[in-house]
Amino acid sequence: xxxxxxxxxxxxxTQELNHTVYTHIKxxxxxxxxxxxxxxxxxxxxxxxxxxxxxxxxxxxxxxxGKSEKTARRSVNKLAxxxxxxxxxxxxxxxxxxxxxxxxxxxxxxxxxxxNDQSTLSSREERSNSVKSTVTPSEIxxxxxxxxxxxxxxxxxxxxxxxxxxxxxxIPESVYDAFSSYFSADEIYKHYGTLLRAKRTTDKxxxxxxxxxxxxxxxxxxxxxxxxGKVRNLSNYFYRAFQSASSxxxxxxxKNRRENDVLLYDWIS
Numbered sequence: 001x002x003x004x005x006x007x008x009x010x011x012x013x014t015q016e017l018n019h020t021v022y023t024h025i026k027x028x029x030x031x032x033x034x035x036x037x038x039x040x041x042x043x044x045x046x047x048x049x050x051x052x053x054x055x056x057x058x059x060x061x062x063x064x065x066g067k068s069e070k071t072a073r074r075s076v077n078k079l080a081x082x083x084x085x086x087x088x089x090x091x092x093x094x095x096x097x098x099x100x101x102x103x104x105x106x107x108x109x110x111x112x113x114x115x116n117d118q119s120t121l122s123s124r125e126e127r128s129n130s131v132k133s134t135v136t137p138s139e140i141x142x143x144x145x146x147x148x149x150x151x152x153x154x155x156x157x158x159x160x161x162x163x164x165x166x167x168x169x170x171i172p173e174s175v176y177d178a179f180s181s182y183f184s185a186d187e188i189y190k191h192y193g194t195l196l197r198a199k200r201t202t203d204k205x206x207x208x209x210x211x212x213x214x215x216x217x218x219x220x221x222x223x224x225x226x227x228x229g230k231v232r233n234l235s236n237y238f239y240r241a242f243q244s245a246s247s248x249x250x251x252x253x254x255k256n257r258r259e260n261d262v263l264l265y266d267w268i269s
Contacts, residue, residue, distance in 0.1 A: 008088065008104050010052030017044060017051045018207045023108050024084045031082060038065045039075035040084060043103050045210065045256055052107075055090070057100040076103065083109075167192075174212045178219040182226075191219075191238055198242035203250045211252050214245035 011017040021044045025037060032040075042064045047054035062072035079085045086106055090099035167185055168176050171192055179188040195215065199206055208215055218241045222231065231237045 005050040005053045005055060005102070008053035008102055009050045010104055010107055012051065014048055014051055014205070015207070017047065017105065018209060020052075020105065020108055022209060024082075024105075027108075028082050028084065031078075035065060035067055035071060036075045036078050039072065040079055040105075041209075043076075043079075043085065044105060047103070047105055048257065052105045053102060055100055055102050060100075076101075172208050172212055174216050175208060175219070178216045182219075182223040190235075194235055194238045195242045198239045199246040202243050202246035206246055206250055206253070208249075211249040214248040214252070215242065218242060218245040 011020065021040060025032060025040065039061060042061060043054050043056065046056055058069045058072045058076070061076065062069045065072060065075070067075075076085070076087065080087050083106060086104045088102040088104060090102055167188055171179075171188070175192070175195070176188065179191060183191065195208075199208070218238075222234075222238055222241050225231050225237075226234060
């Protein structure tokens with residue numbers, strides 16, 4: 001019933017879709033408020049089955065982001081204005097009236113990259129810094145979100161302190177903010193490596209950015225127990241806790257996909 005969306009698909013894999021969404025957010029961060037960012041994340045979540053394409057009513061978006069329909073439409077229009085998405089008008093089969101837009105997330109256009117884009121400049125500066133890592137190269141290579149990257153020409157210096165600025169550029173924002181409330185830059189990098197290893201043993205395809213709440217909640221919970229003297233080996237404790245968080249995130253995403261399949265029937269009518 002939902003194969004009509006396949007012709008609008010813009011990505012070959014979910015990983016490519018999520019990497020593109022992350023890059024759009026980074027490059028356009030000065031122009032995206034929290035509501036617009038959440039709108040893009042909701043669209044991406046519902047654009048998984050046919051990577052990049054979703055058929056969403058304004059009412060559905062408004063319910064998912066917890067805002068009014070007017071705000072939802074304004075957020076979608078802002079994303080279209082920035083070239084992050086493309087809206088394709090549809091008509092209802094029954095009465096010929098205007099239907100919900102098909103929303104297509106656009107690929108990154110590197111040929112026309114704005115050299116004045118602050119997020120792009122920041123990313124370039126961050127990649128020029130050497131970063132100490134407790135994660136092995138093989139672990140980084142296999143991380144599906146591609147957000148931890150190695151520059152081929154950069155040698156990892158285990159004697160160099162981790163720059164908090166560089167960390168903010170490679171770790172999902174919500175996770176970084178949670179860690180930074182309790183730990184130093186060196187500790188954050190170490191514990192984030194633990195998170196990646198734990199996630200890989202549970203669900204290699206899981207992207208933290210798709211469902212970051214369980215990981216953020218875990219960081220706060222473990223830090224609270226650490227403060228109260230209930231944690232003996234922090235690395236081991238984090239590892240087991242992040243495994244549990246990964247399982248929870250996978251279940252949430254699976255449930256969202258099932259609900260998405262049900263919603264598709266409404267969009268066709």
